[in-house]
Amino acid sequence: MSVTTSQAAITNKPDERVRRISPWRGLFNRPEFGSIAGTVLVFALFGIFAGDSGMFNLDGVMSWAQVAAYLGIIAVGACVLMIAGEFDLSIGSMIGFAGMMVAVPAMFLGWPVWASVLFAFAGCMALGWLNGYLVVRTRLPSFIVTLAFMFILRGLTLVLSTHFSNSTIVSGVGDKLGADPVVHTLFQGSTFHHLFAWLARAGLVGKLPNGEPVVNGIPKVLLWWLAMAGGAGFMLSRTRFGNWVFIVGGDNNTAKNAGIPVNRVKISLFVFTAFCACLFGVLQVADVGSAAADRGLQKEFEAIIAAVIGGTLLTGGYGSVLGACFGALIFGVVQVGISFTSIDSDWYRVFLGAMLLLAVLFNHYIRSYAGRSHAGRSHAGTAK
Amino acid sequence: MTNGDSHDYILQLEGISKFFGTVISLQDVTLRLRRGEVHCLLGDNGAGKSTLIKTLAGVHRPDRGRYLIEGQEVNFKSPREALDRGIATVYQDLALVPLMSVARNFFAGREPMRKLFGVIPVMDMKYAEDVSVRKLAEMGIHVRSPQQPVGTMSGGERQCLAIARAIHFGARVLILDEPTAALGVKQSCNVLKLIHTARERGISVIFITHNVHHAYPIGDSFTVLNRGKSMGTFLKSGISEGEVLEMMSGSAEIQGLIDELEGRATA
Numbered sequence: 001m002s003v004t005t006s007q008a009a010i011t012n013k014p015d016e017r018v019r020r021i022s023p024w025r026g027l028f029n030r031p032e033f034g035s036i037a038g039t040v041l042v043f044a045l046f047g048i049f050a051g052d053s054g055m056f057n058l059d060g061v062m063s064w065a066q067v068a069a070y071l072g073i074i075a076v077g078a079c080v081l082m083i084a085g086e087f088d089l090s091i092g093s094m095i096g097f098a099g100m101m102v103a104v105p106a107m108f109l110g111w112p113v114w115a116s117v118l119f120a121f122a123g124c125m126a127l128g129w130l131n132g133y134l135v136v137r138t139r140l141p142s143f144i145v146t147l148a149f150m151f152i153l154r155g156l157t158l159v160l161s162t163h164f165s166n167s168t169i170v171s172g173v174g175d176k177l178g179a180d181p182v183v184h185t186l187f188q189g190s191t192f193h194h195l196f197a198w199l200a201r202a203g204l205v206g207k208l209p210n211g212e213p214v215v216n217g218i219p220k221v222l223l224w225w226l227a228m229a230g231g232a233g234f235m236l237s238r239t240r241f242g243n244w245v246f247i248v249g250g251d252n253n254t255a256k257n258a259g260i261p262v263n264r265v266k267i268s269l270f271v272f273t274a275f276c277a278c279l280f281g282v283l284q285v286a287d288v289g290s291a292a293a294d295r296g297l298q299k300e301f302e303a304i305i306a307a308v309i310g311g312t313l314l315t316g317g318y319g320s321v322l323g324a325c326f327g328a329l330i331f332g333v334v335q336v337g338i339s340f341t342s343i344d345s346d347w348y349r350v351f352l353g354a355m356l357l358l359a360v361l362f363n364h365y366i367r368s369y370a371g372r373s374h375a376g377r378s379h380a381g382t383a384k
Numbered sequence: 385m386t387n388g389d390s391h392d393y394i395l396q397l398e399g400i401s402k403f404f405g406t407v408i409s410l411q412d413v414t415l416r417l418r419r420g421e422v423h424c425l426l427g428d429n430g431a432g433k434s435t436l437i438k439t440l441a442g443v444h445r446p447d448r449g450r451y452l453i454e455g456q457e458v459n460f461k462s463p464r465e466a467l468d469r470g471i472a473t474v475y476q477d478l479a480l481v482p483l484m485s486v487a488r489n490f491f492a493g494r495e496p497m498r499k500l501f502g503v504i505p506v507m508d509m510k511y512a513e514d515v516s517v518r519k520l521a522e523m524g525i526h527v528r529s530p531q532q533p534v535g536t537m538s539g540g541e542r543q544c545l546a547i548a549r550a551i552h553f554g555a556r557v558l559i560l561d562e563p564t565a566a567l568g569v570k571q572s573c574n575v576l577k578l579i580h581t582a583r584e585r586g587i588s589v590i591f592i593t594h595n596v597h598h599a600y601p602i603g604d605s606f607t608v609l610n611r612g613k614s615m616g617t618f619l620k621s622g623i624s625e626g627e628v629l630e631m632m633s634g635s636a637e638i639q640g641l642i643d644e645l646e647g648r649a650t651a
Contacts, residue, residue, distance in 0.1 A: 238500070238506040238507055238509075239505065239506055239507060240495040240497060240505070240507055242507075243488055243491075243492070243495050243507060244493075246481065246483075246484055246488070247481055247484070247492050247493070250481030250482070250483055250484055251477070251479075251480075251481050253477065253479075254477065254479040254480065254481055254492070255492075255493075256463070257441075257443075257463055257473070257475060257479045258479055258492045258493030258494075259462065259463055259464035259467060259493045260492075260493050313483075317481060317483050317484070318483045
C-alpha cells in the first residue's frame, strides 16, 4: 500500500474511537422526549379509565384542547425565556392585569374597544421590558424581580377593579369586545363554522337536536397557540436570534465574548413573555366576557411546570417549544380528563406535582450526560 | 529591523496601565507582537495576565497607555470590535456551550445565514455543519456528528475546536489564554502543534501560560509579567529556559523548597 492511499484511508475512515449510537438513543436525548412519553402515558391512562366517557369525542377533545391552548400560549413564552436563563413569575398576575387594562378603559373611560386592547398589549409589553431592564441592569436574579411584579401587578389589578367597579370583577366586557369586528375576529369565539357545519351535514360530526353541530368551530385560542408555538419554535431552531437565545442561556459569559447583545436578547424575551401573558388575558376576557382580579392565579407556575415537563432546564440553555407544548397538553388532558373519570378531581394537583418531579429528575439525567465534560475538566484540573 | 519600527508590529501595547479601584492591575506594560511570531506571555497567578488579555480583547479599556494595531491607535469599545479587526481571543472557558452542538458552537455569534423562500433570514445549518466538521478534520479531530453536544468532547478536542473556530473566522492575531492548563501531556502536545500550524499560516499568536516547558519550545519571544509589571521582552536566542523560569519568581521558591526537602532527606 502506498503512502498516499493510506493517508486517504485515514482521512476517510471515521475515528475508531467514535462509537455508533442507535437512532433510538438519539431520540431519547431530544429535549421533548420526556414530555412526549408523558403525553403518551397520560393518553393511555385516560384511554383506559375514561375511554368511553366522551372525553375523546369531538366536544371532549375541544374542551381539553382549549385548556391546553391557554396554558400553551404562556408556556411557549416561559419556555423561551427559561432557555435564555431567566424566569418570569409575573405572568400570572400579568394575565389579570391585562384583562383590567382592556376592561377599565373600555367600560369606564369610554375608549373604543380596539384602543383598549392595543393599550393592554402595549402596557404589558412595556411592563415586560421593565422586568427585563431591571434584571439585566441590577443583575438581581429574575426570580426576585419578577416575584415583586407578581405582587405589584396582582395588587394593581385588585385596586383598579375595586376603584372602578366596586367589585373584584368587571363584567359585560365580552359583548363590548364582540361589537368590534377586528377584536371579535382576532380574539373571540371560534372559527371555521362552515367547515364544521359541513362536517355535521356529512355526518362526520355529531348534531345537536336543533341540527347544529356539537362543535361549531375551532376555538381561536387553539389557533393562537399553534401560531405562537410555530413562530417561537421556528425562531428558536432556525434563526440567528434563536441561536443567541441558547448561547445566552447556556453561558452568559460566552455569549458576551462572542459579541452577542445579551441584554437585548434577554429584554426582548421578557417582552415576548409579557406579550404571551397579555394574549392569554385578552383571549380569556373575550371568551369569559368579564375581567376579574383573580384571573391567571398561579398560571406562572403552571407555565414553568409545562416548560420543565417539556424538557427545558431550570438553569437555561436547553429546551424546546415543542416540549413545552406537550407539557401544556398534559395539563389540559389531566385537568379536564380527571372529571370524566371516577377519580376525585382533587387528585389533579397531586398528579401534576408527581409529573413535575419525574420530569426534573429526567432533565437532571440529560444534563449530567451532556455536561459530563465539566466533571472531566475539573478532574484534569486537579490531576495536573 | 531588529530595533523594530512600528510597521513591523501587528499589535502593540505601549505603557498600558489598568486600575480597579485601588488595585493596580497593570502598570506601564509594553508588549509588541511581530507578524507571524508566537509571543509567550508568562507570569504566575495574579501577575496581571488576565487583565492584559481582556485589554487586548477589547473587554477592558486601558486607563493609561496606547493600544496600536499595525501602527494605528485603536480604542475598542467591545470585544466585537476587536474581533472585527482580526484579534481573536480563546479564553480558558473556551466560550463553548456544552449543551449545544458542535456546529452551533462553531458559529456562535457569527451564524451563517440564508434566505428561506427568498425572504425569511434563517441560519444555514447545512453550511454550518459541513464547515465545522471539515475544519475540525483539518485539525485532526473527527466528531461523531456535527449535532454532537460539545459537552461530550474531551478537553483537548474542545480547545482545538475553539482555536479552529478562531482561525476559520480570519483571526490574524490569536490570543490563547492558558490553552494547555487543564490538559494531559498528549493533548497539550496537540495544542502546541496547532499553535505551530497557526504560525505557519502567518497568524501571530500570543500564548499565555505559566508553564515554561510548554512556552519555551514553541515561543519566538517571551514577555514576563510579575505583579502587574513587565519584566521585559526577550527573544528566544537571548534567553534560556532556566532564566525565564527564574524571572517568573517561581524558581527561587521552588529551589528553596527542593533544597529544604533534599536537606531533610539527607539528614
